[in-house]
Amino acid sequence: MRRKNKILIILLALSLILTSCGARTYSETVFALDTFVSFTLYEEIPPEVKSLIYSYEKMFSRTDEKSELYRLNLEDKANVSEELYSLIEESLKISEDTMGAFDIRIGEITALWDFKSDHPMPPSDEEIKKALSLSRGEIKLLEGTYIESASDIDLGGVAKGYIAEKAVAYLRSLGIESGLISLGGNIASFGKKPDGEERKIGIRDPMSASDTVGYIKLTDGFVSVSGDYERFFLYDGKKYHHIIDPSTGMPAEGNISSVAVISKDGVLADALSTALFVLGYDSSIELYEKGIYDFEAVFIFKDGTVKATDGAEFYRD
Ligand code: ADP
Ligand code: MG
Numbered sequence: 358m359r360r361k362n363k364i365l366i367i368l369l370a371l372s373l374i375l376t377s378c379g380a381r382t383y384s385e386t387v388f389a390l391d392t393f394v395s396f397t398l399y400e401e402i403p404p405e406v407k408s409l410i411y412s413y414e415k416m417f418s419r420t421d422e423k424s425e426l427y428r429l430n431l432e433d434k435a436n437v438s439e440e441l442y443s444l445i446e447e448s449l450k451i452s453e454d455t456m457g458a459f460d461i462r463i464g465e466i467t468a469l470w471d472f473k474s475d476h477p478m479p480p481s482d483e484e485i486k487k488a489l490s491l492s493r494g495e496i497k498l499l500e501g502t503y504i505e506s507a508s509d510i511d512l513g514g515v516a517k518g519y520i521a522e523k524a525v526a527y528l529r530s531l532g533i534e535s536g537l538i539s540l541g542g543n544i545a546s547f548g549k550k551p552d553g554e555e556r557k558i559g560i561r562d563p564m565s566a567s568d569t570v571g572y573i574k575l576t577d578g579f580v581s582v583s584g585d586y587e588r589f590f591l592y593d594g595k596k597y598h599h600i601i602d603p604s605t606g607m608p609a610e611g612n613i614s615s616v617a618v619i620s621k622d623g624v625l626a627d628a629l630s631t632a633l634f635v636l637g638y639d640s641s642i643e644l645y646e647k648g649i650y651d652f653e654a655v656f657i658f659k660d661g662t663v664k665a666t667d668g669a670e671f672y673r674d
Contacts, residue, residue, distance in 0.1 A: 464509025518627025584615030
C-alpha cells in the first residue's frame with residue numbers, strides 16, 4: 358500500500374507540472390489490470406474510457422474468475438470473443454518470431470510466482486518442472502472463434518499494449534486529438550501537445566525509481582518497458598522478477614535490467630519488450646535487423662550501460 362501511495366504522489370506531482378505548462382491538463386488515475394492506469398488529456402476525461410479498461414480486464418485477466426480468459430483456461434476449449442481470439446492469434450505469431458522468448462502458454466508457471474505475497478519465495482524445482490511440461494501444450498485456433506488450449510494462457514505480457522491501443526482509438530473516435538495514457542509500463546501517446554511540442558517519455562533508471570536515464574520523443578505511438586524492477590522479490594539474497602524465460606520457467610537471466618520498445622503498434626511494443634528482455638541484446642538486435650517487425654528499442658544493462666537502436670529517438674538526460 359505504501360508503494361501505491363508513493364506512486365500516486367508522483368503521478369499527482371506530474372499532473373501539477375503538466376498543468377503549469379499552459380493549456381489546462383486533466384489527469385486521472387485508476388487501479389486496474391493490476392497496475393496504475395492514468396489518463397492525461399487537455400479536456401475532461403470521458404468516464405467511458407475507464408469503463409473500457411475495466412471491460413477489457415474482464416476479458417483478459419488470468420486470475421479473475423469471471424473473465425473470459427479464465428473460462429477458456431478452465432474449460433480448455435471455448436468459443437471466445439473475436440477480440441480474445443485475435444489477441445491470442447497475434448501472440449502466437451510473435452511467439453514464433455521470437456523463438457518462443459515470448460510465450461503466452463506460461464500460465465501454469467506464472468501461477469507459481471506470487472509477487473504479492475507477504476513472504477514470497479521461489480517455487481520448488483519439482484513445481485517448476487511440472488509447470489514447464491504443462492506449458493508446452495498446443496493452442497489451436499479453430500473454426501469461427503473457437504480456441505482449444507492444452508496450456509493455461511497468460512496475456513499479462515501483451516494485454517496492456519492492446520488495451521492502450523483500444524483506449525487511444527476510443528478517445529480519437531470522440532474527437533479527442535491529443536493525450537497520454539499510461540498502463541503500468543506501457544505508454545500511449547497520441548497527437549502533439551497543445552503547444553505543438555512533441556512529447557518526451559522519460560525512461561526510468563532501473564536502479565532508482567525517482568531517476569531517469571533519458572527520454573524518448575514520441576508523438577503517435579507506444580512505448581512499453583519491461584524491467585526486472587517492476588515486480589520482484591528478494592529471497593536468500595537473490596532477486597526474482599516477473600519476466601519468465603519460457604525455456605526454464607525461471608525469471609529470465611542475463612545482463613539486461615530493462616528494455617523499452619517503441620512502436621506504432623501497441624501489442625507489438627508490449628509483447629516485444631518482454632521478448633527482448635528474455636532474448637538478450639544480441640538476439641534482439643538480430644530480430645531488429647531481420648526487419649519483420651517495425652520497432653525501435655532502448656536497452657539498459659545491469660552495469661548502467663544504455664544502448665538504443667538507430668531509429669529510437671532516445672536522448673540522454
Ligand atoms: P508488465 O506486465 O509489468 O508491464 P511485461 O509487459 O514485461 O511487464 O509483462 C510481464 C508479464 O507478462 C508477466 O507478469 C507475466 O504475466 C507475463 N510474462 C512473463 N514472461 C513472459 C514471457 N516470456 N512471455 C509471455 N508473457 C510473459
Ligand atoms: Mg510487455
